[in-house]
Amino acid sequence: xxxxxxxxxxxxxKVVDCQYACPAHTPVPEYIRLIAEGKYTEAYMINWDSNVxxxxxxxxxxxxxxxxxxxGRIEEEPVAICRLKRVAADxxxxxxxxxxxxxxxxxxxxxxxxxxxxASLTVARDLAPLGYEIHLYxxxxxxxxxxxxxxxxxxxxxxxxxxxxxxxTDMGIHTxxxxxxxxxxxxxxxxxxxxxxxxxxxxGRDLPKLEGRQEGDANIHIGINWLASVAFEHTSKIGKKVxxxxxxxxxxxxxxxxxxxxxxxVKVIVRSPFAxxxxxxxxxxxxxxxxxxxxxxxxxxxxxxKNGKLAGMMFEKxxxxxxxxxxxxxxxxxxPDAFYEADDxxxxxxxxxxxPWIERDLGIEFDKWDMPVVDPITYCSTNKKVFFGGDxxxxxxxxxxxxxxxxxxAISIHLSCEGLSMMxxxxxxxxxxxxxxxxxxxxxxxxxxxxxxxIVPQADKKITLSNRMQEVELGFDPLTGFKEAQRCLNCDVQxxxxxxxxxxxxxxxxxxxxxCITFTVNEEEDALRAHTKVPAxxxxxxxxVSDILPTKRVMVKDENVCLHCGLCAERCPTSAWDMKKFxxxxxxxxxxxxxxxxx
Amino acid sequence: MxxxxxxxxxxxxxxxxxxxxxxxxxxxxxTLCAGCGHDSISAGIVQACYDLDIEPHKVAKLSGIxxxxxxxxxxxxxxxxxxxxxxxxxxxxxxxxxxxxELKYIGISGDGDTASIGMGQFVHxxxxxxxxxxxxxxxxxxxxxxxxxxxxxxxxSKNKTGHVNLFQSIDLASLAIELGAxxxxxxxxxxxxxxxxxIKAAMKHQGFAFINVISPxxxxxxxVGSTKSYDYVREHVEATGTVDFVPAMKEITxxxxxxxxxxxxxxxxxxxxxxxLAQGWDPHNRISAMNAVHHAKSKGEILTGxxxxxxxxxxxxxxxxxxxxxxxxxGKDVLCPGSAKLKELNASLR
Numbered sequence: 001x002x003x004x005x006x007x008x009x010x011x012x013x014k015v016v017d018c019q020y021a022c023p024a025h026t027p028v029p030e031y032i033r034l035i036a037e038g039k040y041t042e043a044y045m046i047n048w049d050s051n052v053x054x055x056x057x058x059x060x061x062x063x064x065x066x067x068x069x070x071x072g073r074i075e076e077e078p079v080a081i082c083r084l085k086r087v088a089a090d091x092x093x094x095x096x097x098x099x100x101x102x103x104x105x106x107x108x109x110x111x112x113x114x115x116x117x118x119a120s121l122t123v124a125r126d127l128a129p130l131g132y133e134i135h136l137y138x139x140x141x142x143x144x145x146x147x148x149x150x151x152x153x154x155x156x157x158x159x160x161x162x163x164x165x166x167x168x169t170d171m172g173i174h175t176x177x178x179x180x181x182x183x184x185x186x187x188x189x190x191x192x193x194x195x196x197x198x199x200x201x202x203x204g205r206d207l208p209k210l211e212g213r214q215e216g217d218a219n220i221h222i223g224i225n226w227l228a229s230v231a232f233e234h235t236s237k238i239g240k241k242v243x244x245x246x247x248x249x250x251x252x253x254x255x256x257x258x259x260x261x262x263x264x265x266v267k268v269i270v271r272s273p274f275a276x277x278x279x280x281x282x283x284x285x286x287x288x289x290x291x292x293x294x295x296x297x298x299x300x301x302x303x304x305x306k307n308g309k310l311a312g313m314m315f316e317k318x319x320x321x322x323x324x325x326x327x328x329x330x331x332x333x334x335x336p337d338a339f340y341e342a343d344d345x346x347x348x349x350x351x352x353x354x355x356p357w358i359e360r361d362l363g364i365e366f367d368k369w370d371m372p373v374v375d376p377i378t379y380c381s382t383n384k385k386v387f388f389g390g391d392x393x394x395x396x397x398x399x400x401x402x403x404x405x406x407x408x409x410a411i412s413i414h415l416s417c418e419g420l421s422m423m424x425x426x427x428x429x430x431x432x433x434x435x436x437x438x439x440x441x442x443x444x445x446x447x448x449x450x451x452x453x454x455i456v457p458q459a460d461k462k463i464t465l466s467n468r469m470q471e472v473e474l475g476f477d478p479l480t481g482f483k484e485a486q487r488c489l490n491c492d493v494q495x496x497x498x499x500x501x502x503x504x505x506x507x508x509x510x511x512x513x514x515x516c517i518t519f520t521v522n523e524e525e526d527a528l529r530a531h532t533k534v535p536a537x538x539x540x541x542x543x544x545v546s547d548i549l550p551t552k553r554v555m556v557k558d559e560n561v562c563l564h565c566g567l568c569a570e571r572c573p574t575s576a577w578d579m580k581k582f583x584x585x586x587x588x589x590x591x592x593x594x595x596x597x598x599x
Numbered sequence: 600m601x602x603x604x605x606x607x608x609x610x611x612x613x614x615x616x617x618x619x620x621x622x623x624x625x626x627x628x629x630t631l632c633a634g635c636g637h638d639s640i641s642a643g644i645v646q647a648c649y650d651l652d653i654e655p656h657k658v659a660k661l662s663g664i665x666x667x668x669x670x671x672x673x674x675x676x677x678x679x680x681x682x683x684x685x686x687x688x689x690x691x692x693x694x695x696x697x698x699x700x701e702l703k704y705i706g707i708s709g710d711g712d713t714a715s716i717g718m719g720q721f722v723h724x725x726x727x728x729x730x731x732x733x734x735x736x737x738x739x740x741x742x743x744x745x746x747x748x749x750x751x752x753x754x755x756s757k758n759k760t761g762h763v764n765l766f767q768s769i770d771l772a773s774l775a776i777e778l779g780a781x782x783x784x785x786x787x788x789x790x791x792x793x794x795x796x797x798i799k800a801a802m803k804h805q806g807f808a809f810i811n812v813i814s815p816x817x818x819x820x821x822x823v824g825s826t827k828s829y830d831y832v833r834e835h836v837e838a839t840g841t842v843d844f845v846p847a848m849k850e851i852t853x854x855x856x857x858x859x860x861x862x863x864x865x866x867x868x869x870x871x872x873x874x875x876l877a878q879g880w881d882p883h884n885r886i887s888a889m890n891a892v893h894h895a896k897s898k899g900e901i902l903t904g905x906x907x908x909x910x911x912x913x914x915x916x917x918x919x920x921x922x923x924x925x926x927x928x929x930g931k932d933v934l935c936p937g938s939a940k941l942k943e944l945n946a947s948l949r
Contacts, residue, residue, distance in 0.1 A: 507635070513605045
C-alpha cells in the first residue's frame with residue numbers, strides 16, 4: 001500500500017466517525033469535551049455553528065452519528081451524543097452575544113426563501129450576516145416548518161423551537177407568515193437575486209383505493225396533516241380505539257399523540273417485520289413504553305364500515321421472504337385475515353414531495369418522478385436563480401440533512417450573487433495541534449471511562465399521558481451529562497506517526513490495548529488487512545500506513561477500534577507517535593468573509 | 600494521563616485452545632522507560648504462552664533485582680511470581696522447582712543480576728540443569744542506577760556520558776555453552792519474529808534453557824558508540840538460522856532447501872523446525888556451537904538464534920531421582936512417614 005496521505009484533511013475527518021456521519025459534520029468530540037468541562041455555552045455555539053438547532057436536534061435528531069460512534073464497536077452502546085447536545089442547550093448561558101450581531105450592512109441583494117423549515121432557516125442564518133435582504137415565506141403562523149407541525153410537543157417543547165427560530169428571524173429576516181406561496185412565477189417576478197425552495201415534502205401518502213376509504217373518511221386521517229392540526233390546536237381529541245398504519249417515526253408520533261388525546265387502545269399496525277421498520281429503535285421503545293403494541297406483518301386489506309361509520313380494519317397476514325439479493329417480498333401466510341376495531345385510523349405510511357405551485361415553464365427541469373433536477377453539490381436547479389434544499393430537494397430525510405443542505409445552498413447563493421463559480425467550494429477549516437504537555441500529560445482526558453451508556457430519565461407516564469405539552473424526556477442532569485461525556489473516546493485526537501523518528505522498538509505495538517498497530521512487510525491492502533495483529537475486517541475503516549522503515553517494514557494502524565487513549569504515544573521513546581487534536585469545520589457562507597465567532 | 604490501561608480489547612481477539620485471549624496473559628502496565636527493550640521481551644513471553652496454550656496458573660515467574668527483574672509484573676498476571684533477592688533468583692527457582700516440578704518456571708534476570716552479583720548462582724543452576732527458562736534481558740548497563748557499564752558491556756563500547764568501557768565483556772551465551780547448558784539461544788528484543796519461537800522452544804525444553812536477549816536501554820545505552828543500541832544491534836546481527844516452533848501433531852509444510860532444514864523433536868512430541876543459515880554449524884555439537892559464536896564475534900557480529908541444544912537432556916529431578924509429583928499433591932503420610940520409618944532408615948545406616 002502507498003503511505004497514507006495525512007495531509008488530506010479527509011483522512012483524519014473519516015477517523016472521527018460521528019462527525020463524518022453527521023450530514024452537517026458537527027465537530028462532535030469537540031463539543032462533548034466542552035460539556036465535560038461545564039462550558040455549555042461554548043458547546044452550544046460549536047453546535048449552533050454547524051447544525052443551527054442544537055436544542056431541537058438534542059431532542060429529535062435522527063442521530064446518524066450514534067450508529068457510527070466508535071464506542072459502539074468496542075462495547076454495547078455508543079455515546080449518547082444526541083442527548084449530550086441537549087445538555088449543552090439546557091444549561092447554556094447567554095449565547096446570543098456570541099452570534100452575529102445585526103443590523104448588518106446591506107449588500108444590496110435580495111433573496112426569497114419558500115417554506116420556513118430548517119433548510120430555509122439555515123440559509124437565512126448563513127446569509128443574513130452578509131447583508132442579504134431575506135424574505136421568508138410560510139403558510140403557517142410561525143417559523144419552523146415540520147419541526148413545528150410534525151414533532152409533537154411532548155418530544156419538542158414549543159419554547160425550545162421558538163427560541164432557536166427566533167435567533168435567526170431576529171437577524172432582520174423579513175418574515176411573511178400565513179402566506180401560502182401558490183406560484184413560483186410570481187415570486188420570480190419580484191426580482192429576487194435568488195430563490196431558495198425549502199418547502200419540504202408536504203404530502204402524506206394515502207390508501208385511496210382501499211375498500212371503505214371513502215365511506216370511512218370522517219374517521220380516517222393522514223398522519224402528518226393530523227399532527228399539524230394537533231400542533232396548531234385545531235384537533236384536541238381522538239376516538240378511544242385508534243389504529244396507526246405505518247412503521248416510521250411519523251407513525252410513532254401519531255400513536256403517542258393519540259394516547260394523549262383520548263386514545264386508550266392505540267395500536268400500530270405495520271406491513272413489514274418489526275426489525276425492518278423505518279422508525280428509530282428508541283422511538284419504537286418509547287411508543288411501546290406507552291402501552292402501544294406494534295403489530296407487524298399485517299397488510300391493510302380494507303376499512304370495515306358498519307352503519308355508515310368506520311368500525312375497524314381488516315388485515316392480511318404476511319411473512320417476509322428475502323431473495324438472494326436481500327430483496328424483500330411480503331408473502332401471505334394463508335392464515336385468516338385479522339380484524340381490528342377502530343374508532344379512528346391514522347395513515348402514516350410515508351410522505352411525498354408536491355410542487356403544484358411551481359409552474360413548469362420556469363426553466364426548472366423535473367425528472368420522471370416529478371422531482372426537480374437539483375445539483376447534489378450546489379443545490380441549484382436548472383434555473384440558476386432557483387435553489388432547493390431539505391426534503392424539497394431529494395425527498396423526505398430529516399432535520400440535520402436539511403440543515404446540511406441549507407449551508408451548501410447558502411454558499412452557492414453567495415457565490416452566484418458575487419458572480420463567482422458555484423463549483424468553487426470553499427475548503428473546510430482544519431487544524432491539527434499536538435496535545436502533548438509532558439511525558440504522561442495530555443491536554444485532553446485520555447483515560448478511557450468504562451461506564452455503560454446512561455439512560456435519560458423520563459417524566460412519570462401518568463403525567464405525560466395526560467398532558468400533551470409535558471415533555472417526556474427530562475434530559476441528563478449536569479453530573480450524568482459529565483459522566484456520559486467521559487465515555488467519548490476523543491476520536492478527533494488523532495494518532496499521528498512520523499516515520500523518520502521511529503526506532504522500531506515495538507513499544508506501541510505491544511502496549512496498544514486494542515491491537516491496532518502492526519509492523520510488517522508492506523503488501524497490497526487485502527493482504528495487509530489479513531496480516532495485521534487482529535485481521536482488519538471492517539472495510540469501512542481505513543488502514544493508516546507509513547512509509548518504509550529502516551528494517552524494510554511499514555507501520556500499519558487499523559483505525560477501526562483505536563481507543564485514542566494515547567498509550568502508543570506515551571510509550572514511544574522518540575515521539576514518533578503524537579496525539580494531535582484535529583479540528584474540522586465545514587466552511588459556511590457566513591465564515592467566508594467574516595471571522596469566526598470568537599469564543 | 601494514562602497510567603491505567605483501558606479495559607477494552609479488540610472485540611475480535613482470537614481465543615487459544617483453552618479459550619483465553621491474548622489479554623488473559625497480559626500483566627500490569629509497564630513502568631519502565633518508554634521504548635525499553637524489556638517490554639518487547641515481556642510481550643514475547645505473553646505471545647509465546649498464549650500460543651502454547653499454557654494455563655497461566657501453571658507458570659511461576661521468578662526474578663532478582665533490576666529493571667529486567669521488574670518485568671514479571673508486566674506479563675502473566677494470572678501466574679505465580681517471586682521477586683527475590685539480587686542475583687539469588689536461581690536458588691529460589693531451584694527450591695520451588697524441587698517442591699513442585701509440575702509448574703513451568705520462567706526466570707527473568709538482567710546483566711547485572713546474572714553476570715555480576717548473581718554469577719555464582721547462575722553457573723551452578725546451569726550445572727544442575729534445572730528445568731526452567733532463564734532469560735537475561737541484556738542491555739549492557741545498570742539502567743536502574745543510571746546507566747553505569749555492566750559486566751556484559753563490550754570493551755570499547757561508549758555509554759551515554761561518553762565514557763568508553765575498558766574491560767572485557769562476559770559473553771553469557773558462550774559461558775552457558777561452556778558450562779554445559781542444554782539449551783542456549785541468543786536474540787534481540789527488536790526481533791519478535793525470532794524471539795517468540797525461541798521462547799516457545801525453550802519452554803518446551805526439558806532442562807535448563809537459556810536465552811540471552813539483547814535488549815537496548817533506550818534511556819542510558821542507546822547512543823552512538825554503544826554496542827547495545829537499537830541501531831548497532833540491527834546492523835551487526837547475524838542469525839544462525841530461523842527457528843519455527845511446531846506444536847505436536849501439526850503437519851510440517853514449510854518448503855526449504857534440502858539439507859538446511861532440520862526437525863528437532865522435543866520430549867512432548869512438539870518439534871522445532873530449524874532452517875540453518877550459518878555454514879559449518881551443528882547445533883547439537885557443543886564445540887561447533889562455541890566455534891560459531893566466537894567466529895561471529897571475531898567478525899564483529901552478534902550471532903543470534905538457537906546456538907546449542909541437547910537432544911536427551913536429564914534435568915535435576917532425573918538426576919536426583921525425586922518423586923514424579925509435586926510435593927503439595929502428596930499426602931501427609933507420604934511426606935512425613937513417621938518415627939517408625941525414621942528408625943528403620945537409621946538402622947539401615949548403622
